[in-house]
Amino acid sequence: MKQNFQNTNACIACNPRPATALSRRAFLRRAAVLSASGIVLLSPHAWAARSLETDSKRRLIVVFLRGAVDGLNVVVPHGEPAYYDARPTIAIGRIGASDGLIDLDGHFGLHPALAPMQTQWRDGTLAFVHACGSPDPTRSHFDAQDFMESGTPGVRTTQDGWLNRSLAAIPGTHGPTEALSLGPTVPRILSGKVPVANIALGRAAERPMPMDRPVIEAAFDKMYVGNDSISRAYRDGRQARMRLIGELTQDMTEANAGAPSPQGFSDDTDRLARLIGRDPTIRVAFMALGGWDTHVSEGAAQGQLAGHLKPLGEGLASLAKSLGPNYQDTVILVISEFGRTMHENGNGGTDHGHGNVMWVMGGPVKGGKVYGKWPGLSTASLYQERDLAVTTDFREPIATVLRSHMQFTDAQLDRVFPGRPRSSGNVDGLIKA
C-alpha cells in the first residue's frame, strides 16, 4: 500500500524558513483536491441526497495563512515614516520606485507581488481590514490559531469551530458537501456538528488506496449493507472516493498532455471555481496555507514573503475571474492568527506580533477601501510598544460578512460567536447593501 500519510499541514508555524515551493505546492495540491472533489457533487446518490432548506447560493471561502503573515508588509502604511525607520532592510520600496508599492489610497500600498489583485481592488471587490486581530494577547501560534478557529479568544475548551457553527446556525438538515475542507483531518475551524466533506490527502494524493480496487470494494460492499451509521458512512465514503479517483485520473491525464506550468496555482483555482459552479449547495470551503513565519530573511519586494504572496495573489485573482457569475455570491476571507513585530529583528525577519490585516474579496464586498481604525505606528500607539495594535476584533468583519452576505440574524451570530464584542463600527459598509 503506497498510501500517503504526509501531513501537508504540519509545521507551518514552527519552521522559521519554510520552503516556498513546498508550501505553494501544498496549496496547489489542496486546490486540486477541492476541485477534484467537485465531481463528487455530480453523484446522483449520497452526495446529492441532501436537503438544503434555502436555495441561497451565497457562500464563504476561508483561506487561513498559518504561521502569522506579516500584514505590515502586505498592506503597507507607506504614509508613516516610522514604517521605514523600523524596517531598514525589509521595507517595501516607495511608490514609483522599481519594485515599489502599489498605491491603494495614498496612505496604504499593496505589496508588489500582489499586483494581479489590482484588478479586484480597482473593480471594487477587494477590501482590507487593517489593525485587525484577536483581543487575546497570546503570541503563541498554537493558542492564537486555536482561538481564531474556535472563534472564542481566550476560551480553550470550545470544542467546535466558528465555520462549522455558521452552518449549524442555518436551519434545516445539513448534507455532506455543504462544507468542504482540505487536509487529513477536520480542521479546528470546521469541526462540529455539521458534516464536513473532509478529504484526507497529502503529498501523494494521487496514489490509489487499497479501497480503490474493485475486488476489494466489492467484497466490503457485502458487509456494509445495513442502515446503521457505520454502513452509511461507508457508502458515503465509497461514493466520494470513487469519483475523486476518477477526477484525479482525469487531472493527471490533462497534466501530462499539457505539461504543468509553474504557475499552475491559477489552473487549480479555476477548477475550484468550476466546482462551485457545479454544486450550488456548497456553502463554505476552507483551506490553509503555510510558510508565513518569517523570523529570518523575510525579504522585501523580492524574497521569502514575496515568494509566498505571488502565487497566493495570482490564485485569488484567478479565482475571482473563473468563478464567473458565482463571484457575485462569494466572499473570500484571508485570515492569519496574528501579525508580526513592527521592527525587523537581527535576522532580517520579524517576530511574533499582534495586529494584522484581514483580506476580504468577492462580488458582495464593497471594496477598493482599507477598512478599520488605524492606530498609527508611534511607539506609544503600538501594542506593548512593539506591535501593531488591534483596533478591530477579527470576529467583527466575519460577523459583518455573515450578517450582510450570508444574511444571518443577530441570534444566529450569537451562536457563531458567543460573547462577541459590540460593533465598533470600523467595518460598517464592508458588504454592499
Added chain:
Amino acid sequence: MVGEESKQDRILHVLNRLAFGPRPGEFEHVSAIGPERYVQEQLHPESISIPGDLSRRVNDLHTLHMNPIALFIEYQRPINLARKDAKSDAGGDKASIDKTSIKDATKDARIQQRVVMREAVEARMMRAIEGPRQLQEVMTAFWFNHFNVFAGKGLDLIWTGAFEETAIRPHTFGKFRTLLGATAHHPAMMFYLDNWQNTNPGSPGSKGKFEGINENYARELMELHTLGVNGGYSQADVIALAHILTGWGLPKPAGGGGGGTNRRPGAAGMPGAEMAGMFPFMRRRQNLMRPGIAAVDPSGFYFDESRHDFSNKTLLGHQIEGGGIDEGEHALDILARSPATAKHLSFKLAQYFVADDPPKALVERMAQRYLATDGETRAVLETMFTSAEFWDPRNYGAKFKTPYEYVVSCVRATGVPIRNYRPLYGTMQILGMPLYACQTPNGYANTQDAWLNPDAMMTRLSFATALGSGNLPLENPPFEEDAGAAPRPEPPAVPRKGGGKVNINFDPAPHGPKMTPPDPVQLAATLGDYFSPATANAVEASPTNLRAPLILGSPEFMKR
C-alpha cells in the same frame, strides 16, 4: 446454545473493554479462567508477569528512562551551546553572528529530539500491542489523555514520554490525588500549560517574560483535570488558584526571571557558574547543593518562591494561608476530594468503558465509591466492572473504536511482530489521532460522534486491507540511527506549535520482507470465530487473500 453465546459475548466484552481486543490465545485464556477472574487479574497488574522479550525491548529504549533534566542536557543543550558560542564568537556584533553554525546545531539536535519522541511512541505501542497487563495500558492511555500534553509544543517534544512514564503510568490504579500531584509536579505539564511563567506581579523574581499571572494551568486544572466545566468554580477561583500556583514550574532560565533567591552575589564566581548562566538546569543543580534554596524535585520541577504570591487566598470557599508551595498542595487536596471531581472522573471512566452516554446511576455509584475510598481509582473501576450496567448486553460492542484503538486492536488480532511502528502511527495520524499530538488540553474524544466519518471508513478499510494482505512494512526497524549509524535525515515535520501533529512519515522500510500475511483461519479463531451473518457470508464468499482484510475491516471490528 444461548448460554455458550452469552459466554462468548462476555469474553469478547472484557477483552474489548479492559484490553485493546484479543491477541492470539487470549480468548482461550479468558474462556478458561472466566471473565470475572480476568477482570480481577487485570485490576492487579503486578500479578501478571511480562514476557522477557518485551521487557528487554522496552528497556532498550534508553530515552524512555531518562528524567527531564537528563533529557534537556542531552537533547536541548547542544542548541543553547551553539547559540552561546556563536554569540560569544561574534563579540558584541550581532550582524556577524554565525547563523549557519546555530542552524546546523539546531538541525542536528532536532533530529535527535525526534528520536526521543519516536521511542515514546514505540514504548506506548509495543506495550499496548503485546503487553499482558492490558488494563494497565488502557488506563495509561486514558489518564494520559485526561492529563494531555502536546508533544508539538517546544520542550514537550522531549518531555512527553518521560511525563507518561513517571507521572502517569505508575499511578494508573492508585489514589487520584497522587496522580494529580505527579502531573502538577512534572515539567512537561508546567511547560504545556504555561504555569512555568505564572508569576506574582511585582514579586522579587518578576522580570522579562515572568512578569504576570498566567491562568492557563489553573483553569484547566479545575475544568479538565478535576472539577469539570460545571464543577462550581468561578473566575475568582481561577484567579485565586493561579496565584496559589505562582512560582510552580521549571528552574529559572538564564537571564530571565532574575532577582530572587537564586541570583546571589558571588554566584558568578562559583565553579561552573558560567555554564549555569546559559544553561538553567545546571544552575538548578548548584542550587541543590546550596543551603537556603528552595528544594527542587529531582524530576526537574522547581518551585520559585521569588515569584510566588505569599498572601492569603480563598479557593472554593476554603481559606488558604500564604505559605509557599504548601498552598498548592492544599489546593490539590481540595480539588481531588471534591464531589464534583468524583463525578467528573466517574463520568469520563464510564463513558470510556461503558457507553458514549453512560448510565447516570452507574456514574453516581462510582462517584460515591470514589469519595468513600478517598479517590482510589482501582476501587472505582471495580465498582464499574462489577456493575449491571457494564454487563448489560446492550452495551456490548457499542463503542466505536477510536483510531488508536482500531489500529492497536487490528495489530493485536493478527499477532504479527512489529519492529516498525511508522505505518501504525501514520494511520492514526491520517485518521486525525496522532499519538502525543493532541494540541488542546482536553485530549481526544472517545465517542462515535468524534471519529465516524466517510473518509475515515475508507482509510480504516485501506489499512485493514494492507495489514490483512501482509502489505505493511512492519517487521523491519527503519531507523538506522538506532544501530549507531549516521542519523538518517527525517523530514523536518514535527510542529512546534500550531501544526497539531507530530509527523512520523509512513515510509516503508527499503530492505527485506514487509511482514508475514496473517492467516485468516487463525485470525478468526483469535476473535472467537464469532461474526455477524453478513460478515461471515462475505468472508466465506471471498478469495483466501481477502479474508483477513475483511475480518479486520468488518463492521463488528470497528466497534468494541
